[in-house]
Amino acid sequence: MNKIKHLLARDQWIVPFLKTQKSGFFWSILLNLLTIVAASALMFVSGYLISRAAQRPDNILLIYVPIVLTRAFGIARPIFRYAQRLVSHNWVLRFVSKSRQRLYESVASTASSIRGRFQTGEVLSLLADDLDQLQNLYLRTLFPLGTGLLVYLFVSVAVGTVNWLFMLWWLVMLTIIMIIVPTMSFLMNRARVHKQKQLQSQLYTDATDAVLGLQDWVLSGRQKDLVAQQGYIMANLARTKNAGMTFGWWRDFVLQILVLILVITTLTCVGWQFKNNHMAVNFIAAFTLAIFPLVDDFIGVNQGVSEASFYEDSIERLNTLPLPEASQIKTGKLNDTTVVLNHVTFKYDNKKIIDEVDLVVHPGEKIALLGRSGSGKTTLLKLIAADIAPLSGSITIGNQPVSKLQHQLSTPLVAVLDQQSYLFNTSILNNVRMGNIKATDDQVKLAIKQTGLQPLIDSLPNGYETQMQEAGARFSGGEQQRFALARILLQDAPIVILDEPTVSLDPKTEYDVLTQIFKVLQNRTIIWVTHHLTGIDYVDQAYFLENGRFVLADTPKNLRKTSAHFQQLLAMDGIN
Numbered sequence: 001m002n003k004i005k006h007l008l009a010r011d012q013w014i015v016p017f018l019k020t021q022k023s024g025f026f027w028s029i030l031l032n033l034l035t036i037v038a039a040s041a042l043m044f045v046s047g048y049l050i051s052r053a054a055q056r057p058d059n060i061l062l063i064y065v066p067i068v069l070t071r072a073f074g075i076a077r078p079i080f081r082y083a084q085r086l087v088s089h090n091w092v093l094r095f096v097s098k099s100r101q102r103l104y105e106s107v108a109s110t111a112s113s114i115r116g117r118f119q120t121g122e123v124l125s126l127l128a129d130d131l132d133q134l135q136n137l138y139l140r141t142l143f144p145l146g147t148g149l150l151v152y153l154f155v156s157v158a159v160g161t162v163n164w165l166f167m168l169w170w171l172v173m174l175t176i177i178m179i180i181v182p183t184m185s186f187l188m189n190r191a192r193v194h195k196q197k198q199l200q201s202q203l204y205t206d207a208t209d210a211v212l213g214l215q216d217w218v219l220s221g222r223q224k225d226l227v228a229q230q231g232y233i234m235a236n237l238a239r240t241k242n243a244g245m246t247f248g249w250w251r252d253f254v255l256q257i258l259v260l261i262l263v264i265t266t267l268t269c270v271g272w273q274f275k276n277n278h279m280a281v282n283f284i285a286a287f288t289l290a291i292f293p294l295v296d297d298f299i300g301v302n303q304g305v306s307e308a309s310f311y312e313d314s315i316e317r318l319n320t321l322p323l324p325e326a327s328q329i330k331t332g333k334l335n336d337t338t339v340v341l342n343h344v345t346f347k348y349d350n351k352k353i354i355d356e357v358d359l360v361v362h363p364g365e366k367i368a369l370l371g372r373s374g375s376g377k378t379t380l381l382k383l384i385a386a387d388i389a390p391l392s393g394s395i396t397i398g399n400q401p402v403s404k405l406q407h408q409l410s411t412p413l414v415a416v417l418d419q420q421s422y423l424f425n426t427s428i429l430n431n432v433r434m435g436n437i438k439a440t441d442d443q444v445k446l447a448i449k450q451t452g453l454q455p456l457i458d459s460l461p462n463g464y465e466t467q468m469q470e471a472g473a474r475f476s477g478g479e480q481q482r483f484a485l486a487r488i489l490l491q492d493a494p495i496v497i498l499d500e501p502t503v504s505l506d507p508k509t510e511y512d513v514l515t516q517i518f519k520v521l522q523n524r525t526i527i528w529v530t531h532h533l534t535g536i537d538y539v540d541q542a543y544f545l546e547n548g549r550f551v552l553a554d555t556p557k558n559l560r561k562t563s564a565h566f567q568q569l570l571a572m573d574g575i576n
């Protein structure tokens with residue numbers, strides 16, 4: 001329980017939404033209460049009517065009024081139920097829609113840092129599973145719990161009007177049914193729920209891993225091992241779920257017994273209370289029958305509270321995500337786009353990756369970052385893109401800290417073209433338009449033309465409407481990168497980061513794509529990480545990074561003359 005309190009105290013997903021959407025929550029609980037009251041009243045009046053109709057009526061009104069009331073409550077109950085469903089589902093769908101949007105923003109705006117902390121499967125699990133859990137938190141736990149507490153008060157007062165001793169008995173029984181049993185079942189169920197969530201998450205992670213590495217499994221002839229591995233987790237998950245269902249069955253059975261005790265004692269007590277009153281005898285069946293509609297609510301509260309452990313983990317995991325800064329107010333455009341790194345240091349797990357680096361990149365300047373694998377090139381890019389923050393030193397663009405800037409501008413400041421462009425199974429136009437969804441068809445077509453793709457488009461029977469197929473499989477690697485470049489053109493970001501965008505291409509295509517990139521981005525700042533020297537003459541400065549420090553920096557022209565290392569690399573790449 002302390003854990004839940006602690007979680008809710010620093011929660012950024014549930015509590016803020018509840019605070020802004022109080023009225024919907026209130027109406028849902030009120031309508032739920034009215035539904036239960038109408039159902040209970042219907043049974044009460046029906047019980048009275050059945051008993052009363054067995055006696056000779058002194059006055060026809062004694063029969064007629066209950067008949068009208070039975071009709072009224074019979075109609076009111078489904079109406080309240082329907083209205084409650086509308087309000088609660090509308091409320092919850094709004095929550096899910098807002099949360100999904102926030103989750104996507106959070107993942108998109110800090111993709112690199114998320115990639116460092118979560119595996120792809122975990123992110124999928126967050127998207128698919130945890131938000132569904134939170135949807136259930138409202139529908140299955142918070143709404144029934146809110147109504148349950150109101151019913152608790154309402155019934156106690158109603159019973160108190162008949163007999164205060166009997167009210168005490170009801171209070172004891174309701175406390176057991178609505179507080180003690182749910183709390184116990186929550187505590188008993190917790191470990192199992194935790195295990196189920198872990199298995200579910202592992203299933204997502206392993207399945208993602210398996211899909212990404214499917215080719216390797218097939219090539220190594222270990223398909224059976226793959227199936228066995230997944231099967232083992234699935235069987236384990238199914239066992240845990242079955243255990244949960246058995247637990248739920250027993251809990252509901254105990255509840256039914258408790259309700260039965262309540263019904264029998266009510267029957268006895270009401271019978272005793274009215275034993276000397278010929279007229280009031282008719283209320284015995286009425287009081288007893290009125291209890292049954294309450295049972296659904298009692299059981300609902302119990303189920304909801306038992307499942308609360310599911311939400312615990314989901315809330316915790318969602319709260320470990322960074323806040324989506326993209327939703328902050330966006331203002332203006334930056335005039336000066338000089339990038340300045342001043343004594344920047346960065347560590348991963350106490351290992352210094354970037355060590356007191358200084359760098360100035362002027363607007364429109366093109367630089368290349370070279371160095372051995374693991375020397376810190378990508379880390380430097382992430383620092384400039386504000387995906388990670390330096391341990392010490394500062395990174396500014398136009399004299400403003402990059403961490404604040406990236407999300408405050410109305411147009412993106414930094415665009416990234418990396419090794420693998422993300423293309424989707426939709427038309428060419430739609431894929432490129434993702435760079436700027438406000439772009440007109442003509443602007444998208446112009447961007448595609450600038451990247452040298454017009455002859456390809458002209459050769460396709462469906463032209464711009466050609467479907468790219470999953471991950472852009474319809475096109476070659478070089479063509480895919482050109483489409484990604486067209487997106488960047490639409491983005492209009494003054495600084496473009498190139499993280500080995502041509503690494504998977506053959507030398508000729510690599511050179512052609514790089515030529516196109518530097519041609520169409522000639523007015524923008526380019527920071528390019530590369531291992532190859534193909535296209536190196538397009539940059540103004542080349543920086544060599546070693547152990548997190550620049551060990552060499554000059555124009556390619558000078559390096560050709562002065563650096564034996566550079567000459568060696570040129571020779572390795574077959575460049576004169």
Ligand SMILES: Nc1ncnc2c1ncn2[C@@H]1O[C@H](COP(=O)(O)OP(=O)(O)OP(=O)(O)O)[C@@H](O)[C@H]1O
Nearest residue numbers: 116348349353371372373374375376377378379380
């Ligand atoms: N999320 C991370 N957590 C811990 N260590 C990391 C993380 N990302 C990178 N590193 C480590 O930081 C060092 C620098 O990594 P980085 O990706 O910046 O190198 P790189 O020069 O871009 O390498 P490559 O050319 O192979 O892409 C490496 O030793 C790497 O193992």
